[in-house]
Amino acid sequence: MDPPTILKVILGDNSCQRLTFSNGLPGSVSELVGEVQRQCGLDSNFRLQFMDELFGNEFMNLTSMDEVQNRSTIRVIHMTEASTSQCSTSAADLCPYISEESSSLSSGCVDTDILSSPDSSESSSSRSFWPSVFHVPKLSYDAELKLEQGNIAYKETGTLLTPDPKLKSNILEGLVQEIVRYKVYVTNKQFNTVGEALIAKHPCLTEKGSLTGYAGWKASLKNKLAIYRTHLRKLGCPEVMVNSLKHNPEGRASAAFGIKRPRRSEVNYCPPYPTGESDASLERVRVELLSDVKKRNNREVVKMKMEKTFAYRRYELIRDTPMIKDFQTRWPALFETSEINAEFKRITTIPLQSRFLSQLDVLSDKLLKPFEKRGGQIGKRLQSILTHMAEVDDVDVGRECVIKGLCVYLNEDPNSLVREYTADEAFQGSIEDTTVGIYIIKPDATSKPEDIGVVLEGQMILRDLDNVAFDAAMLFGLMYALDLNYPTELKYTFEVLQKVVMELDSNTLSKKAQVLKNRLCQ
Structure with missing residues (x-):
């Protein structure tokens, strides 16, 4: 049995509480959220942040229990408050390592507050990330009364409640209204989290005939949400209208063909127009x-x-x-x-450049350990990259080596991401054949680069950038800004950059990315 553990929980201004765990810390962040919710009596949707010593005791989003130890301090961030705090963070707070001189250049920290009209900001910030623990909303008075009586009967006698049509409709409507606060197209795994949350809050609704206890609720919820999307399409919701039949390619009459929906944790995937605009x-x-x-x-x-x-x-x-x-x-x-x-x-709703570079720096030492332990041909290639990294004491070169090493470790070719050319080479033809990548032009193999940029669909999109790591951040940002698919030959590299480095949709990983993440936590 683990020794008792205590945590300090900051609930808000002038409000904090001590939490005691008699059997040690929970095994996952979601379990910790549940304990905070229970012990502190919280009923709203929130997430947790921890005090990070690496960044002067600033609070960072908690994504792994490895960041929390006995007597640590965590902070509760309510979701409505979280979006505001993210968007109001200044560039000076997010990019302390960028000098004032460089911040005025194109590669400087530009993750400052976005100036906008009230109408536009209201429409673009209407949604937030899918919560780690889904919050079942409060229903109508009569529905809550029936559920309360059902829960009491379940605890006393184990009797399950068979909801009447009105109560079932009320429950499904409440769940749908809570879901569309985050997204209108929901994955199967997210439906599972809703079902789990429903029977956890109201155990009397558990279904005897299903293995999970909520299979029927899940099926009904899928149908209810599909009907609600039809209603939203009639009202002109762009995120649903973009998938209407008239926008399908010719010859494809199925409404399910090529559904366009958030794939990489986009909060504002296809937002509505600002009020009064057409x-x-x-x-x-x-x-x-x-x-x-x-x-x-x-x-x-x-x-x-x-x-x-x-x-x-x-x-x-x-x-x-x-x-x-x-x-x-x-x-x-x-x-x-x-x-x-x-x-x-x-x-x-999160910054790109500052988050990408700072997280890359934080993970560099952890990534080097599995790089050094890798054997075989991949290990030899990694060793040459690590040797070059040790010979050149430069932060930008170190970041470049980590990115290339990540490609090699995931059994992908770093030349598919970063290609070097000398000034006397005819590289224009090679650029035209490149779908996605970063190019480097040097006078010769040993000189410093004359030009670094980004190539998309055979076009030199960005030029005269400072270094490969900054280029990689911009390329990653363009994948979101242009709604591009990750290139097949680099799909694992971009997945790790998204889910491990940027921590976007980090709960759903491929087997290869999950193995790497597990090793980083060892």
């Missing part, structure tokens, strides 16, 4: 942006208009799936590093 009004703003982006010292105006047209741009991108060359012609401002950072934050 296609015509937002198209006028887009045309204005074509001239605004060419003016000097006009960054704030461009940023404000890009924020205003975010929903219009996303709907066009998701509905029409244009070629990148054509989309760049229509939205040239999006293909600047500052706007890539801003667009990523609009989609996911």
